[in-house]
Amino acid sequence: MSPSSYLTGLIGAGIGPSLSPALHEREAVRHGVPLLYRTLDLDLLGTPPEQVGELLRAARQLGFDGLNITHPCKQLVLEHLDELAPEAAELGAVNTVVLRDGRAVGHNTDVTGFAKAFARGLPDAPTGHVVQLGAGGAGAAVAHALLNLGVDRLTLCDTDPARAAALADALTARFGAGRAAPGTPADVTTADGLVHATPTGMAAHPGLPLPAELLRPALWVAEVVYRPLRTQLLDTADRLGCRTLDGGGMAVFQAADAFRLFTGLEPHTDAMLADFAELAETPALGGRRG
Ligand code: NAD
Secondary structure, eight states, rough: OOSEEEEEEEEEOOTOOHHHHHHHHHHOOOTTTEEEEEEEEHHHOOOOOHHHHHHHHHHTTTTTTTTETTTTTTTTTTTGOOOHHHHHHHOOOSSEEEEEETEEEOOHHEEEHHHHHHHHTTOOOOOOOEEEEEOSSHHHHHHHHHHHHHEEEEEEEEHHHHHHHHHHHHHHHHHTTTEEEOOGGGGGGGGGEEESSSOOOOTTSSSOOSSSGGHHHHTTEEEOOOOSSSOOHHHHHHHHHHOOOHHHHHHHHHHHHHHHHOOOOOOOOOHHHHHHOOOOOOTOOOSOOO
């Protein structure tokens, strides 16, 4: 039997201004079900990330139905779960935990969220060769999604080359030889598309993540940064006439997929996209994470 109300939340550091509570609670109102979404901010609680297991245990005891997990706990939480969904196991990272029937099951809706946003926002985009900037947490999820979507060849660039190499190795082990390799931003000159998954373009990291001269109109450009929604990279690419995708779709579809997992209800993704657009413009809201 489904619960008549839901208690959910987000564990992470610096998550006070996250949009997730508003996105989930507004969607629950549309379904007419009571749902609370609380932030469990490690910084405010004074809890080190290594103690995420204790926080999860407390949440289980308090009757939480599910939790989102964000930086810096997406990997640390793994050892505290009873089961992993396939995409979370492949990636080795969890952003959603469903607590049901005494079990904690980890999922990764960053992977499914990016895939859905890409399919919706850049349908029929050529996927022979894609260059991705950034091989951190978001980069790993997005790279998995891209290869699942059928990208033939993914070139990974990171200012920390060891990170790009390690992600390429992990992707090669999962998807087979020739699908992913480290490279440089100059590889974009012969690519079909560019995916940006570094923090460049956020207020704290303004600017472009690669020289503008490397862009050309035939290239599609997908952004992962969502605050601000219009980054300098998207503006530059739009001016050139490139097809572009902002980071809001990934943020919304990962939330929608988590909502479905928490409640079993089918989210109204168009309404959630509209909520996100409104919330992202509200200066007091919209955080670094979650
Ligand atoms: P991270 O710190 O884990 O990884 C960032 C990586 O980018 C690092 O490996 C760093 O070395 C590399 N990097 C930095 N500048 C670079 C440059 N100019 N060229 C190449 N590599 C560079 O961060 P993260 O958690 O992966 O987050 C990255 C961005 O993605 C953030 O802005 C975050 O807000 C955003 N994000 C968006 C969503 C969404 O739903 N849209 C989800 C998660 C994260």
